Amino acid sequence: MNVTLEDVSVRFPDTLALDTVSLDWSEGRIHGLLGRNGAGKSTLLSLIAAGRRPTSGTVRVEGQDPWERGMLTERICLVREGGDLIDEEPISDTLGMLETLRPTFDRAYADDLLESFGLRPKAKLNTLSRGQRSTVGAIVGLATRAPLTLLDEVHLGMDAPTRQRFYDELIADYAENPRTYVISSHLIAELEPIVETVTILRAGSLLLQAEADDVRTRGLTLTGPAATVTELAQGLPVIGSRDLGPTRQLTLFGELAATDLERARAADVEIGAVPLQDLFIHLTEEDPR
Amino acid sequence: MFDGREPIYVQIAEAIRGEILSGALQEGEQVMSTTQYATTYRINPATAAKAFAELVDEGVLYKQRGVGMFVTDGAAARLRTKGSDSFFAERLSPVLREAAHLGITTEQLVSYITDQHPTGGTDR
Known part of the structure; x- marks a missing residue:
């Protein structure tokens, strides 16, 4: 039903x-x-x-x-x-x-x-x-x-x-x-x-409704030189950020264009998966209530 | 078993392709039903069905109504052709890029391959 x-x-x-x-x-x-x-x-x-x-x-x-x-x-x-x-x-x-x-x-x-x-x-x-x-x-x-x-x-x-x-x-x-x-x-x-x-x-508000497969594909991490990573992530919703010396890891929720993916690889930026559990934590941790 | 950014059904399809390529699944052999697959790997049956549908579309599996899914004759050869195309673009290129960063020369790469893997990828 x-x-x-x-x-x-x-x-x-x-x-x-x-x-x-x-x-x-x-x-x-x-x-x-x-x-x-x-x-x-x-x-x-x-x-x-x-x-x-x-x-x-x-x-x-x-x-x-x-x-x-x-x-x-x-x-x-x-x-x-x-x-x-x-x-x-x-x-x-x-x-x-x-x-x-x-x-x-x-x-x-x-x-x-x-x-x-x-x-x-x-x-x-x-x-x-x-x-x-x-x-x-x-x-x-x-x-x-x-x-x-x-x-x-x-x-x-x-x-x-x-x-x-x-x-x-x-x-x-x-x-x-x-x-x-x-x-x-x-x-x-x-x-x-x-x-x-x-x-x-x-x-109390709907944050997201999506196919589980799409959610899995939409979350990604970019890890690499801070300036490059920040530039690649421009215009995409960043839901998490972590710095380790000159290296920055950004957690994104959105599609990265194929050309950006290629650029990321060429620039030695590592692209990682975000388990749904982590996405959930990132998306819900700032509770406005 | 399922991780990474790929949808689960893509990972399942890839695992079955791998089994056919390695010979673990022979041509003409019956594959697990979606229900068996779902309960064995603890996934939604619809997800397993999606993977099978993709493999049927590729001509890797065929469905025999009321009986189940089987590996198509010639599936391994078809996968091999398709796989070697993407091998260079998707697998080897990134490795070579990394080799370049590490200052490894083409000569070093070639001599490594001829020394360690004299018959290329077929020395198993």
Whole structure:
């Protein structure tokens, strides 16, 4: 299911949580939603899952406003950290409830996942560790098989091997059962190879929405004699700078023309890659809020 | 496994080309499915599919509906022709430029190659 936001703002009494955000998430892809804590990721996802309404602007899922539209929202699954699960009941009861509520829920798959993640169906949620609770949330997200699945920092508390297992499951299941995913996280390095598009929020504003491949190609570092490097970078957005004696390293976010690339090589300027994680840090470190 | 400035699908395509050139993947042999590729290397299946599509366009792989992807007959030879063109421009030129900076003469380069690699690139 595709998602469209147009000029969406959410105002809380003391803060503007989202500021005229417009974006497009197309159907059948895995979208990454990145941002520092408090950037507005959770607020944005709850709008799409009809958990709240925007102060202004429009939210559309498959062209329709999801607010109080049950036919639509039963096909949207938002998994928040520790949210939407019954604390005092065994996990299997929560799964049973979801089975009746969610037309697409695959109980057998959920049971398989519980077993493979080493969780007992009879365990009560409030007896589990934070990581185990997150795992249950992740299992719910996978097994609900909702056409639109929103995972909000679902990995919190999971240890590294569990996260990796979760990503593996997600990829395998997505290959078999394509659907639309939006995954929010600040663990960008782990998410990078999985997502097809990258959306970055900063202090409630949309900083960037792009194909992951384009973002990867757009970031680059130039390292070499300070004067040459500075000249080459002219007119391009410089997002980081470091000097080491006469050598300067600039981190750029933009395309370098083919002729400039050639000139850079000829002038002994080294051209390097910028991992998405570093780009993200550069782009979001100066938080205007 | 995936780093650098190239899109992941470009890196995957390049890795498969390399396997065909080295003989690790034989002509007529079946390659991994996009799903297998995605789960093995932990990448988005669409990204793997993009790499395969590129190789199909190049005539390096062909698709057999319902069965999978296979290496085309003559793929290695085709890649070799294409690769030797870009080898000089993209690989050797920068090395020679660096050699010039280091003051290495053409004579030194030639004698190094004739001493260490008497059969050129085919001495494996």
